[in-house]
Structure formats: C-alpha cells, structure tokens
Amino acid sequence: MAAQATFKSIKSLIPLLDRVLVQRFKADAKTASGIFLPTSATNTPLPEATVIAVGPGAPNKDGVVVPTMVKAGDRVLLPGWGGNSIKVGEEEFFLFKDSEILARIQE
Numbered sequence: 001m002a003a004q005a006t007f008k009s010i011k012s013l014i015p016l017l018d019r020v021l022v023q024r025f026k027a028d029a030k031t032a033s034g035i036f037l038p039t040s041a042t043n044t045p046l047p048e049a050t051v052i053a054v055g056p057g058a059p060n061k062d063g064v065v066v067p068t069m070v071k072a073g074d075r076v077l078l079p080g081w082g083g084n085s086i087k088v089g090e091e092e093f094f095l096f097k098d099s100e101i102l103a104r105i106q107e
Contacts, residue, residue: 010052010088018058018068018098022049022076022083023091047078048105052093068098075105 015021025048051074057067070076079102083094 010086010091010093013053013086013093015053015055015095017055018066019055019095020051020068020070020076020098020101021053021086021093021095022051022078023093024049024078047080047102049076049078049094050074051076054098058098070098070101070104075107076101077103077105 010021013021051070051072053072054068054070057065059065078094078096079100082100083096086093086095
C-alpha cells in the first residue's frame with residue numbers, strides 16, 4: 001500500500017541514513033509490433049529502477065558513516081518485491097535500504 005505524499009515534488013524528499021529513493025521502470029503495455037498486453041501481464045513490477053536520491057549513509061558499529069554504494073542517476077537491479085512505496089501525484093516511488101539493492105547496472 002502506497003503512502004500518499006503531502007508534498008508537491010519528489011525532489012523535496014531526502015532519504016535518511018542508508019535509504020535509497022528509486023523509481024521502477026514501467027512495463028510496456030504494448031509490444032514492439034503493436035500488440036496491446038493485458039494488465040495482468042504488466043502488473044508484475046520490473047526489477048530495474050533509476051535512483052532518484054540517496055541518504056548520506058549509515059554508521060557502522062564503530063560509529064563511522066559508511067556511504068551508500070549507489071548515487072542519483074544510477075540504474076539498479078531490485079528484488080521483485082519490497083521497499084516502502086510513496087505516491088506523489090500519479091507517480092510511484094520506492095525507498096529501499098542500500099543493502100537491499102541487488103546490483104548497479106553499467107552500460
């Protein structure tokens with residue numbers, strides 16, 4: 001269930017500690033040949049996302065802040081489910097812990 005945001009822009013949201021704000025890629029509702037896919041085929045979230053913002057990092061057991069492994073603009077691979085959902089208008093964003101992100105995609 002997504003929390004409805006009370007702010008106007010996602011840019012005003014700054015993640016804390018080791019949290020990472022991402023926006024998942026949307027599944028295409030139409031194939032390259034023009035065939036429309038049913039909503040049941042496009043309901044499963046895609047495992048890729050774009051990082052929108054990152055927190056400064058979390059302190060380790062010695063109190064030293066360990067920075068996050070990704071930065072804004074990175075493409076990342078996410079677990080199939082999870083994260084905290086945030087809706088701003090019609091857009092949906094997710095907050096994940098840095099350790100929950102599976103990989104950074106480099107092209």
